[in-house]
Amino acid sequence: MPTNLAIDDKLIREALKLGKHKTKKAAVTEALVEYIQRRKQYKIVELFNSIDYDEDYNYKKQRKVK
Numbered sequence: 001m002p003t004n005l006a007i008d009d010k011l012i013r014e015a016l017k018l019g020k021h022k023t024k025k026a027a028v029t030e031a032l033v034e035y036i037q038r039r040k041q042y043k044i045v046e047l048f049n050s051i052d053y054d055e056d057y058n059y060k061k062q063r064k065v066k
Helices: 009-019 024-047 059-064
Strands: none
């Protein structure tokens, strides 16, 4: 899907340099992938302290179960 975006040239040049990308498209695509991954990680972090664990659970014992 063709899209026209007005992106700051200074940011694009820096992204191209840091990421060693050959094209603007490659730099923007990688930036979007990283953005999506980071947002998904934030959702995982929100789960911390919201899940109750069984204090009697013995993970070492479970390793031996086949």
